[in-house]
Amino acid sequence: MEAGLQVLQAVTAGKNVHYNLSEYPFGGAGIDQSGEPFPASTKAGVLAADAVLLSAIGGPKWDQATIRPETGLLQLRKTLGVFANLRPTVVNPALIERSPLKAQIVADTNFLMVRELTSGAYFGEPRRLTQQDALDTIYYSRQEIERVMKVGFQLAQTRKQHVTIVDKSNVLATSKLWRQVAHEQVAQFPNVTVDDCYVDAMAMNLLSQPNQFDVIITPNLFGDILSDEAAELTGSIGTIPSVSLGKGQRALYEPIHGSAPDIAGKGIANPFSMINTIALLLKHTFHRPELATKIDGALTRTIESGVVTPDLGGSAITTEVTQTVIHNLE
Amino acid sequence: MEAGLQVLQAVTAGKNVHYNLSEYPFGGAGIDQSGEPFPASTKAGVLAADAVLLSAIGGPKWDQATIRPETGLLQLRKTLGVFANLRPTVVNPALIERSPLKAQIVADTNFLMVRELTSGAYFGEPRRLTQQDALDTIYYSRQEIERVMKVGFQLAQTRKQHVTIVDKSNVLATSKLWRQVAHEQVAQFPNVTVDDCYVDAMAMNLLSQPNQFDVIITPNLFGDILSDEAAELTGSIGTIPSVSLGKGQRALYEPIHGSAPDIAGKGIANPFSMINTIALLLKHTFHRPELATKIDGALTRTIESGVVTPDLGGSAITTEVTQTVIHNLE
Ligand SMILES: CC(C)[C@H](C(=O)O)[C@@H](O)C(=O)O
Numbered sequence A, B: 001m002e003a004g005l006q007v008l009q010a011v012t013a014g015k016n017v018h019y020n021l022s023e024y025p026f027g028g029a030g031i032d033q034s035g036e037p038f039p040a041s042t043k044a045g046v047l048a049a050d051a052v053l054l055s056a057i058g059g060p061k062w063d064q065a066t067i068r069p070e071t072g073l074l075q076l077r078k079t080l081g082v083f084a085n086l087r088p089t090v091v092n093p094a095l096i097e098r099s100p101l102k103a104q105i106v107a108d109t110n111f112l113m114v115r116e117l118t119s120g121a122y123f124g125e126p127r128r129l130t131q132q133d134a135l136d137t138i139y140y141s142r143q144e145i146e147r148v149m150k151v152g153f154q155l156a157q158t159r160k161q162h163v164t165i166v167d168k169s170n171v172l173a174t175s176k177l178w179r180q181v182a183h184e185q186v187a188q189f190p191n192v193t194v195d196d197c198y199v200d201a202m203a204m205n206l207l208s209q210p211n212q213f214d215v216i217i218t219p220n221l222f223g224d225i226l227s228d229e230a231a232e233l234t235g236s237i238g239t240i241p242s243v244s245l246g247k248g249q250r251a252l253y254e255p256i257h258g259s260a261p262d263i264a265g266k267g268i269a270n271p272f273s274m275i276n277t278i279a280l281l282l283k284h285t286f287h288r289p290e291l292a293t294k295i296d297g298a299l300t301r302t303i304e305s306g307v308v309t310p311d312l313g314g315s316a317i318t319t320e321v322t323q324t325v326i327h328n329l330e
């Protein structure tokens, strides 16, 4: 978080960008402060904000908590109404060797996964857990599908005009509706081409032909799985940002990596994910794409100069990397 | 199917193996014959059999059918009660170059995914599809989880004594029960070590460290996705078999690939998947592991001699490959 805010300050200095920052406890920090991952004061704070920037939320310390950090995350997403989670997967040529995939397969990969974030299996009711059995509900209303489709199709218009719809419509009722509503969009977005892919086939295609995709629109649960698979394609999940959009301005920005308990506190966490998240913030909330581009350039120069954290094969610590990025903003 | 049966005949000739074969229409063929993917005569036939060998079930011709081929497949699994679907992922050194993953990452991969097959999101009730919304239910009883865990843990005892439990217990009630019941097994299988992995992390780990796994036990829907991802690791899904086991003898054998409409009828389908499925049949139903090993050897020699179908980079047709395998059985 600190790295991200430093870069935000540096890149906006003298650029006529004005913002107020407020800080609130959340997740594990919320539990420590008030026994709840999403304290009332935090809720009031995020609802008053234009954008929320979140760092990782959990850790072994809170694994046995009565209300776990993850519950707070789901409440936060629902409270903000951020139904469209955008996760870009871009293979940076300078990092292509980090990918577990062969370079010739993963080269030129540049897609955007749009994951529905506030419905589906994550929020469906009823749910039940007893000693004898358990039950969850996957639910989607037409309107919930429509609004996330619109976001995905609109983004496709600004990209390669192609959408891939992910579902399991050969088995699930919710997936049948998902696919049906997706195809209804075609009338409104005639320049966007659409194809369908079952979620299992998609798990394969991400490996065999990752560079064939542009925008991928997926229900919540499938998106959780596929977006992490996609992140691993780059071999550097410590670099990947995400933003979740809702109605109007409201947005939730988060790096996709977790709290990485194995390295927490060692000062070697890769700040690229948070810095890339700041770039998304500048683009989507501040409407200053040129500042986002500036960050992209600084990151590339930093990678090329080899000042990277151990997860990317380097030996730099978080603060060194951050200072180098800031230096490279010039 | 033809290739598989020829190999079965060849490998068992003079080996004191006796079996009766009956053929029944199913899937698309069932629809053509009687309007249903799983006709009553087929149901009677499979219930009278010790083992069922299935080839692919669908194709564009039946995509708009009132009852789709897939529905028949789910009914067949339920009818046979085959709740544990076993999908081995073994990277054959002779085919390692086919993998989309770098050789050093995928080398020595040899795990077995055990997918629960007759419950979960695939069969949970209620389900609903209207113009306005849709709903599916994920359901698991303790007993359904216990029985598939036992199969997985028993198999781990014959392998590297390690089990990885896949779930999304930070979100789903059914996953919480899944993980809980999994850990209850430890008392009965003290020599087996167990770890847990969220399904999203698993989608990453299959790419970053596929050779770290032994037995992976997963709910139905997650297993659908992860087993296809796993299949793609080998870069040759045309080679992978599966068997589904139930109570007692009953078993359902299927290659994991689909009907491949793009090459159907061209005579170039890779017979390895079906031939490997025959090897599983010899092992699990006939209890003749030495005949399965014989097939393994013949397949390896065939691959080494380069007589393989186009999907593996060769130019041989199905019948040539099959004849070569049979020849290599000697
Ligand atoms: C922490 C968990 C609840 C969360 C999710 O499943 O959505 C995470 O995996 C993610 O993808 O943001």
Ligand SMILES: CC(C)[C@H](C(=O)O)[C@@H](O)C(=O)O
Residues within 6 Å of the ligand: A170, A171, A200, B070, B073, B224
């Ligand atoms: C065809 C489909 C219903 C089936 C499934 O989802 O189980 C297939 O994908 C499989 O994995 O065997």
